[in-house]
Amino acid sequence: MSSPAVPLIRPARLPDVPAILAIYNHYVRESTCTYQLEEETLAQRKSWLKNRKPEHAVLVAELGGVVAGWAALSPYSLRGAWRPTVEDAVYLRPDARRRGVGRVLLGELLAVAEKNGFRSVVARISAEQAGSLALHAALGFGEVGRMREVGWKFGQWLDVVYLQKMLENPAQRK
Numbered sequence: 001m002s003s004p005a006v007p008l009i010r011p012a013r014l015p016d017v018p019a020i021l022a023i024y025n026h027y028v029r030e031s032t033c034t035y036q037l038e039e040e041t042l043a044q045r046k047s048w049l050k051n052r053k054p055e056h057a058v059l060v061a062e063l064g065g066v067v068a069g070w071a072a073l074s075p076y077s078l079r080g081a082w083r084p085t086v087e088d089a090v091y092l093r094p095d096a097r098r099r100g101v102g103r104v105l106l107g108e109l110l111a112v113a114e115k116n117g118f119r120s121v122v123a124r125i126s127a128e129q130a131g132s133l134a135l136h137a138a139l140g141f142g143e144v145g146r147m148r149e150v151g152w153k154f155g156q157w158l159d160v161v162y163l164q165k166m167l168e169n170p171a172q173r174k
């Protein structure tokens with residue numbers, strides 16, 4: 001690990017969207033950590049941030065006053081009975097990785113999920129994404145399933161690992 005960093009974690013605001021978009025589109029172009037194939041537009045990401053329910057939080061991690069990463073809670077499914085369940089996403093600027101920022105950011109996102117009354121957080125991670133799997137395992141996620149060859153990106157089949165973390169003492173929004 002390079003030198004550890006102490007990020008400032010705060011809710012995302014509209015002016016953060018260009019930084020959030022730039023980080024995400026890097027991985028759309030370069031990585032199997034997202035199965036999205038086409039880069040997103042600024043308008044799409046603005047609408048993503050604006051049209052969320054408040055409990056579906058988006059956090060950013062700042063290093064030296066600049067956004068170095070973001071994390072979000074999104075509905076796992078839009079059908080009503082799935083309401084207690086959310087899915088996480090966490091993306092760091094490539095130069096900010098391996099400095100402990102992902103651990104702090106995802107840890108804070110889990111605390112927000114618990115405070116907002118969710119029962120569990122689910123992550124769907126491409127099986128070859130060792131860093132993301134290690135981060136989620138370090139924060140208490142356990143594997144609950146695996147799907148074979150459900151994705152195709154960069155000329156290869158991709159398996160997906162399903163992970164879940166149950167939250168303690170949630171307010172149990174119904």
Ligand SMILES: CC(C)(COP(=O)(O)OP(=O)(O)OC[C@H]1O[C@@H](n2cnc3c(N)ncnc32)[C@H](O)[C@@H]1OP(=O)(O)O)[C@@H](O)C(=O)NCCC(=O)NCCS
Pocket residue numbers: 027033034088089090091092093096097098099100101102103104129130131132134135136138
């Ligand atoms: C996955 C990601 C969020 C991890 O964040 P990070 O800041 O680099 O991770 P941290 O430095 O906080 O490390 C947290 C733990 O995960 C482990 N880890 C992180 N990256 C790793 C890697 N590439 N390989 C193996 N382990 C890794 C660390 O060893 C650490 O455990 P430790 O503290 O016990 O040593 C970041 O690398 C990233 O943005 N990757 C690309 C996007 C992505 O895959 N996002 C997830 C999609 S939901």
